[in-house]
Amino acid sequence: MKKSGALLVCCSLLLPAADIESQYRDVSKKIIEAALADQEGLDRLQYLCDRIGHRLSGSESLEKAIQWSAAEMKKAGLTNVQTPPVKVPHWVRGNEYATMLAPTVKKLPMLGLGMSVGTPPEGITADVVTVASFDELAALGKEKVQGKIVLFDPVWEGYGQTVIYRATGASRAAELGAVGVLVRSMTGRSLATPHTGGLNYIAGVAKIPAAAITVEDAALIHRLAKGGVPVKVKLMMEAKTLPDADSHNVMGEIRGSEKPEEVVVLGGHIDSWDIGQGANDDGSGVIAAFQAVALLQKLGLKPKRTIRVVFWVNEENGGAGGRAYRAMLGDAAKNHVAAIEMDGGAEKPLGFGYGTGGAQRRRTTANAPATPVKATSAASFQRAVDIGKLLSGIGGGQMTPGGGGADIAPLLAAGVPGFGVQTGGGHYNDWHHTDSDTFDKIVPSEFRANVASLAVLSFVLADMPERIGDIE
Numbered sequence: 001m002k003k004s005g006a007l008l009v010c011c012s013l014l015l016p017a018a019d020i021e022s023q024y025r026d027v028s029k030k031i032i033e034a035a036l037a038d039q040e041g042l043d044r045l046q047y048l049c050d051r052i053g054h055r056l057s058g059s060e061s062l063e064k065a066i067q068w069s070a071a072e073m074k075k076a077g078l079t080n081v082q083t084p085p086v087k088v089p090h091w092v093r094g095n096e097y098a099t100m101l102a103p104t105v106k107k108l109p110m111l112g113l114g115m116s117v118g119t120p121p122e123g124i125t126a127d128v129v130t131v132a133s134f135d136e137l138a139a140l141g142k143e144k145v146q147g148k149i150v151l152f153d154p155v156w157e158g159y160g161q162t163v164i165y166r167a168t169g170a171s172r173a174a175e176l177g178a179v180g181v182l183v184r185s186m187t188g189r190s191l192a193t194p195h196t197g198g199l200n201y202i203a204g205v206a207k208i209p210a211a212a213i214t215v216e217d218a219a220l221i222h223r224l225a226k227g228g229v230p231v232k233v234k235l236m237m238e239a240k241t242l243p244d245a246d247s248h249n250v251m252g253e254i255r256g257s258e259k260p261e262e263v264v265v266l267g268g269h270i271d272s273w274d275i276g277q278g279a280n281d282d283g284s285g286v287i288a289a290f291q292a293v294a295l296l297q298k299l300g301l302k303p304k305r306t307i308r309v310v311f312w313v314n315e316e317n318g319g320a321g322g323r324a325y326r327a328m329l330g331d332a333a334k335n336h337v338a339a340i341e342m343d344g345g346a347e348k349p350l351g352f353g354y355g356t357g358g359a360q361r362r363r364t365t366a367n368a369p370a371t372p373v374k375a376t377s378a379a380s381f382q383r384a385v386d387i388g389k390l391l392s393g394i395g396g397g398q399m400t401p402g403g404g405g406a407d408i409a410p411l412l413a414a415g416v417p418g419f420g421v422q423t424g425g426g427h428y429n430d431w432h433h434t435d436s437d438t439f440d441k442i443v444p445s446e447f448r449a450n451v452a453s454l455a456v457l458s459f460v461l462a463d464m465p466e467r468i469g470d471i472e
């Protein structure tokens with residue numbers, strides 16, 4: 001027994017790729033087969049979507065989802081199932097509408113931006129000035145912006161580039177005296193559907209109400225503005241922020257057989273916006289991660305390290321769950337050997353971004369550790385690539401530098417190696433933060449493939465001889 005263990009260590013050092021491949025080929029096949037035949041995960045996701053529904057922080061449905069999730073984890077035989085408390089922002093949308101009053105009367109389908117303030121009860125009626133960029137806004141100056149509603153209609157350059165207008169447009173316009181903000185929805189394709197999402201008010205700047213309108217209506221108003229036609233809009237929003245609410249993360253695990261204190265954590269966020277069903281964002285992420293662990297449990301696989309699934313709360317409008325989880329670990333964060341996040345929908349899995357530097361790009365707290373984050377060594381990255389080869393049959397094993405995600409950013413900042421699921425993403429932004437993010441958008445075979453790739457990656461990371469971050 002002892003001898004063969006020593007032999008394994010020796011060979012894994014000499015021939016890491018071949019070792020991973022030969023050691024885990026059979027078990028990976030078994031896991032993938034089980035995941036591709038699994039119906040239980042889809043049933044769970046359907047229940048979450050259809051029976052519980054959307055799950056905004058502070059809502060009753062979120063708490064229902066959390067209690068249901070913990071019960072399902074227990075039902076699946078996971079151990080150490082807990083719902084550690086987390087205080088979350090409590091923003092409430094209320095009634096809202098927008099109407100174009102001139103040059104024609106037209107209802108503008110809209111969604112107030114998350115964390116926006118409301119309007120006075122009678123709403124705000126004002127002329128609209130349209131800009132495509134912050135430079136155009138600055139060029140207009142106070143005199144042309146004061147007392148107006150500013151519409152941001154930037155060219156769509158992808159979510160990462162363009163979302164800045166949703167995130168900070170309200171404060172930038174308020175600095176010049178605007179009374180309200182409209183922003184084109186953050187999508188490249190639209191069938192007249194508004195997309196919500198969070199905004200961040202800049203400290204010290206007046207808070208003005210802000211809402212997303214459809215790409216089509218933004219284009220319409222922009223065309224009118226270019227033609228010199230005055231546009232008047234009425235915006236009414238009851239949105240308000242209540243005192244922080246009590247909520248919870250959810251966690252459960254398969255305890256490691258040899259090094260239970262060392263943990264591979266995987267998950268996504270259980271909260272969603274207060275529209276649609278949060279099916280792809282991020283119901284699919286939490287349930288795929290959970291089902292991956294549930295399947296390992298069902299198959300009776302006993303990894304050497306602990307595999308823990310976590311449903312982080314409040315990703316959409318605060319990130320409190322990810323920070324609370326990191327704080328809960330304290331010093332034990334150093335025992336986290338990897339963190340895996342799925343938060344990009346359950347379309348066909350391509351692979352994972354892997355790295356430890358992601359947290360530097362997306363620092364979530366002012367007091368995140370200032371110590372530099374260790375870079376991934378070439379050998380460590382190569383190991384990730386080798387693990388990815390075990391997924392070649394389903395095409396979900398491509399490793400690219402990067403990794404991370406909002407919920408695991410605090411872990412990455414503590415030096416934990418991070419993996420972020422990457423999917424085909426062909427339609428993700430079409431549904432993202434809309435009423436149409438619903439269960440019917442989930443393609444069963446693609447969801448199952450995500451479960452398979454999460455299960456294989458987490459199992460191998462938890463079972464292989466070395467901690468992936470320690471491979472030099």
Ligand SMILES: [Zn+2]
Binds near residue numbers: 269282315343
């Ligand atoms: Zn998300």
